[in-house]
Amino acid sequence: MxxxxxxxxxxxxxxxxxxxxxxxxxxxxxxxxxxxxxxPRSYFIVVGRSSQVEREVDVAACARRSVPIFRRSSGGAAIxxxxxxxxxxxxxxxxxxxxxxxxxxxxxxxxxxxxxxLASLGLAAEHxxxxxxxxxxxxxxxxxxxxxxxxxxxxGTLLYDFDLTLIGELLRxxxxxxxxxxxxxxxxxxxxxxxxxxxxxxxxxxxxxxSALLADWPSRETERLxxxxxxxxxxxxQR
Numbered sequence: 001m002x003x004x005x006x007x008x009x010x011x012x013x014x015x016x017x018x019x020x021x022x023x024x025x026x027x028x029x030x031x032x033x034x035x036x037x038x039x040p041r042s043y044f045i046v047v048g049r050s051s052q053v054e055r056e057v058d059v060a061a062c063a064r065r066s067v068p069i070f071r072r073s074s075g076g077a078a079i080x081x082x083x084x085x086x087x088x089x090x091x092x093x094x095x096x097x098x099x100x101x102x103x104x105x106x107x108x109x110x111x112x113x114x115x116x117x118l119a120s121l122g123l124a125a126e127h128x129x130x131x132x133x134x135x136x137x138x139x140x141x142x143x144x145x146x147x148x149x150x151x152x153x154x155x156g157t158l159l160y161d162f163d164l165t166l167i168g169e170l171l172r173x174x175x176x177x178x179x180x181x182x183x184x185x186x187x188x189x190x191x192x193x194x195x196x197x198x199x200x201x202x203x204x205x206x207x208x209x210x211s212a213l214l215a216d217w218p219s220r221e222t223e224r225l226x227x228x229x230x231x232x233x234x235x236x237x238q239r
Contacts, residue, residue, distance in 0.1 A: 076144035117207030129178030
């Protein structure tokens with residue numbers, strides 16, 4: 001697996017790059033699997049592919065704070081992204097891992113490795129709900145995936161020094177909640193990892209077996225997707 005530690009200047013470009021890496025793998029099955037790491041430079045909202053923005057996001061609060069809203073290509077509910085939230089994306093091949101065609105196996109495959117990596121830092125985390133990682137009963141990581149014919153994109157968050165108050169201020173209570181949440185509001189449900197970003201980066205790369213650096217990332221496709229999709233209200237506000 002190759003490693004790409006790259007944060008692009010804008011949210012649109014960063015969201016586009018995850019999709020472009022998946023598309024590149026589909027176009028050339030000889031490409032290595034990829035782990036990408038990045039961290040936003042400013043705050044923004046990312047809703048899921050099928051999310052209804054007004055149902056999951058306090059749009060007025062976002063406007064007051066000048067926090068823009070974007071839509072990703074994968075499912076799941078809305079998140080707040082920004083400094084202190086490490087983002088990761090893994091492109092995996094079904095040819096190498098046939099069991100990952102079953103969604104529960106895909107979640108278990110990635111999250112067990114991320115949890116094992118955190119354990120090497122002395123941080124106990126477990127897979128709860130569909131695709132959460134939880135420490136001491138509180139969510140530290142939310143994840144989603146997108147499947148194509150021969151590959152899947154699995155991407156998510158790891159909170160380590162995030163302004164957690166923004167989550168309750170900018171997001172509504174999600175329409176679907178895992179049982180372990182037991183109705184807790186955002187402030188009682190989410191937490192930061194007691195770890196440094198550089199340590200989490202290293203342990204994620206080791207846990208997922210990403211060593212050699214990826215040199216030929218799909219810059220042109222990223223630019224195209226950012227311009228034609230992720231920067232457009234027709235995509236971001238379509239529901």
